[in-house]
Amino acid sequence: MREDTSNSGTTPGESTLAIHHGNTFAPDTGAVMPPIFTTATFSHGNPNGFDYTRSGNPNFRILESVLSSVENCSHTTVFASGVSAITAVASSLKSGDLVLCEENLYGCTVRLFEKIFSKFGIETAWLDFTDIDSLKQIREKNPTMIWIESPTNPLLKVLDIKAICKEANKNNIPVLVDNTFSTPLLQKPLELGATLSLTSTTKYINGHSDALGGAICTNDDEWQDRMNFAQKALGLHPSPFDSWLITRGIKTLPLRLERQINNAESIADQLAEHPLVKWVRYPFRSDHPQHKIALKQMKRGGAIITISINGDLKKTYEFCKNLRYFTLAESLGGVESLICHPATMTHASIKPELRLSLGIDDSLVRFSIGCEDLSDLTQDVNKALAKIK
Numbered sequence: 001m002r003e004d005t006s007n008s009g010t011t012p013g014e015s016t017l018a019i020h021h022g023n024t025f026a027p028d029t030g031a032v033m034p035p036i037f038t039t040a041t042f043s044h045g046n047p048n049g050f051d052y053t054r055s056g057n058p059n060f061r062i063l064e065s066v067l068s069s070v071e072n073c074s075h076t077t078v079f080a081s082g083v084s085a086i087t088a089v090a091s092s093l094k095s096g097d098l099v100l101c102e103e104n105l106y107g108c109t110v111r112l113f114e115k116i117f118s119k120f121g122i123e124t125a126w127l128d129f130t131d132i133d134s135l136k137q138i139r140e141k142n143p144t145m146i147w148i149e150s151p152t153n154p155l156l157k158v159l160d161i162k163a164i165c166k167e168a169n170k171n172n173i174p175v176l177v178d179n180t181f182s183t184p185l186l187q188k189p190l191e192l193g194a195t196l197s198l199t200s201t202t203k204y205i206n207g208h209s210d211a212l213g214g215a216i217c218t219n220d221d222e223w224q225d226r227m228n229f230a231q232k233a234l235g236l237h238p239s240p241f242d243s244w245l246i247t248r249g250i251k252t253l254p255l256r257l258e259r260q261i262n263n264a265e266s267i268a269d270q271l272a273e274h275p276l277v278k279w280v281r282y283p284f285r286s287d288h289p290q291h292k293i294a295l296k297q298m299k300r301g302g303a304i305i306t307i308s309i310n311g312d313l314k315k316t317y318e319f320c321k322n323l324r325y326f327t328l329a330e331s332l333g334g335v336e337s338l339i340c341h342p343a344t345m346t347h348a349s350i351k352p353e354l355r356l357s358l359g360i361d362d363s364l365v366r367f368s369i370g371c372e373d374l375s376d377l378t379q380d381v382n383k384a385l386a387k388i389k
């Protein structure tokens with residue numbers, strides 16, 4: 001279905017792969033950038049086999065081919081959002097199936113399993129996958145599939161993807177890794193043994209906070225068929241315009257990410273020295289609990305930092321509101337810096353006892369570091385901290 005993007009023997013670098021999308025599906029015009037194919041339907045018998053946009057559109061194909069080459073996999077299916085991608089995978093399960101999940105999954109994934117898919121008999125069990133005992137649990141529970149995320153949101157727990165996949169693969173249990181926080185540039189789950197790599201392209205891949213999207217990457221033909229089926233049968237397809245925006249966005253992903261990570265590394269180290277900061281969590285800092293695993297499976301530490309403020313709910317919230325360049329908002333991964341207070345925002349719907357047991361207390365804040373000048377960001381953080389002294 002997709003054209004071969006490899007050239008004669010040499011593998012292009014990731015920046016090249018992110019920029020060169022191949023077929024524009026507009027060969028008669030010489031357009032360097034693909035147009036937006038805002039059509040619901042296609043005339044029967046066209047050479048590329050398009051029929052109706054719910055089951056395929058040139059803009060989906062273009063984005064899918066770029067994502068496949070950046071992820072270094074054979075198949076990608078794009079969806080309307082990360083949640084649509086999650087829905088696509090979960091909808092391929094049946095009543096009585098058991099999904100063994102990391103206990104610190106993205107909030108909307110938890111909600112989908114607990115409030116929606118549980119109604120259809122899909123069972124879940126929740127585990128702390130940083131616990132060495134979890135490998136034994138895989139053998140004992142023998143689940144239908146395993147669902148993990150690394151680093152996790154918002155505590156940035158790093159799970160040993162390779163070890164988990166190795167154990168699961170012994171019994172042919174597919175492992176899905178939600179790779180949204182790392183992107184394929186920092187971590188390639190399929191190369192670590194996962195069957196499915198899920199990304200909310202809304203975040204780093206698009207990078208401009210102006211479109212929603214999701215994707216599933218795999219090397220497994222059967223899973224690819226299931227994903228294509230879910231895209232059309234459940235109406236989970238994206239819009240051609242959003243696909244076009246995300247295709248444009250991914251071209252600068254390597255550039256953006258490099259800047260964001262440089263900023264993040266520096267800010268994480270500065271925060272760790274601040275008396276009003278209890279602790280800093282950043283995967284590539286040596287005080288991170290799974291630092292060694294992070295070094296082993298990630299190229300760099302990413303651009304999300306989580307800290308605990310030396311103060312109560314009021315002070316912590318005040319700090320968030322005092323910032324000038326960090327907008328208090330959900331989401332992450334865009335060029336603009338954001339700050340999130342999980343207890344009152346992303347994780348507000350989780351019962352307080354459960355939230356606390358997961359380590360998400362009122363003093364926790366999560367930074368998504370953007371592409372602004374480092375000096376402006378550090379000054380901003382220092383000023384906002386000084387105001388709550």
Ligand SMILES: *Cc1c(COP(=O)(O)O)cnc(C)c1O
Nearest residue numbers: 081082083106178180200202213
């Ligand atoms: C945002 C996010 C999702 C959901 O993606 P949407 O595009 O918002 O639907 C899933 N997983 C993770 C880790 C996310 O950060």
